[in-house]
Amino acid sequence: MRKMNGEEFDELVGFFDSMARTSWLSAVHDRIKQETGSWLDKKVIDVGCGTGRLLLKGADEAQQLTGVDLSSEMVKGAVQNFFFHNRSEKSSFLIGDACELPMEDHEFDIALSTCVLFLLPEPIEGITEIHRVLNPGGVTAMLNPSPEMNQLNAHQYAKRNDITGFELTSLLKWANVSTRRHRYSQEELTDILSSLHFSNIRHVEVLDGLATITIAEKVSEI
Template sequence: MRKMPGDEFDSLVSFFDDMARTKWLGSIHNRLKQATGSWEGKSVLDVGCGTGRLLLRGVEEAGHLTGIDLSKEMLKASKQNFFFINRSEKATFMQADACEIPFEKGKFDLSLSTCVLFLLPEPEIAMKEMIRVTKEGGQLAMLNPSVRMDQAKAFAYAKDKGIRGFEQTSLLKWANVSTRRHRYSPDQLSDLLRSNGAVSTEHIEVLDGLAIITVANL
């Protein structure tokens, strides 16, 4: 199994934190949160949590939030973001590999991952791990670029929506990386998830179909 070095992301903390707060990605995070329903009392895991911005959306609801990331600097930023709103006690952050999640089977009610799996050398292994650590009857939710995503289409989308400056730059970088890593169709994602234990899957197109939110019921 090929692994990614976490320190290559240490210098990108500001970029990823700013990207998580863009209107385009922020609205996707909101849509994903809405698609997973209430987090009231739930144990929630974010795989590749970055600076913790997605988990912050459920901090007042969830029983406890857990974020894992390869980058120590990302984890420091996550802890700071929770400290700033006086919610440090609601979250645990730890350095860990998405392909070797260090928790027992069925620990979490909900497992999330956005802007991460498609970067991995073998994203299917991480999907299996997310399913493993999620309870029967729980949910898994992720964001991935679709097979339609490329830099030209992302640029056309940005132009059509009036997206400029850093908002546009971050979207185009995301698109560029996705064409060199992994992109998926809804059917491919359903097949992968169902073959590893998902009972049902739902797909929500975002960015006019350039990316896909997938929610799987286990």
């Protein structure tokens, strides 16, 4: 499969930043933050960080926040957002491939990855890298579209929840991309993570089952 190119996303910075601030995705980010527990004095990495909106939710707690994104323009957007919120001193953002993270082993306590795994040509490579950079006992939280995610179901969800305008457009765009890439059942995610030496795997359905937050703990080396 072809390797992903960061330039594909450079022109979408405004779209993704606005999408991260929608009521539906911001609420999912809040749930991810909740499910990973306290970030107090923790080193946290977001793989495929976009413009850094998820990391900002724990900026007052964490010891250090690191974002990696394939797009140089997304990284610039994240740096700008953290500067605007006066949190630059505890953050760093790097251009990098999720399948070849520019970090040493065992650097982080929490690793996040939202709306990324399903885009990767080889998702297992990305999860392997997350495992590598986590400390033993470290936690990962991933957000992925479920098999139920498609245009029709996304539109019905939006109708039930009075989601309109850009919020609807961005949700339908995610649904459209999902159907052309990867959608994972909870069983598939459990099998993948178990094979890569994660344990205590659990799943939280969000968006009425259109997507899944998966939380797991690193227990050993691969």
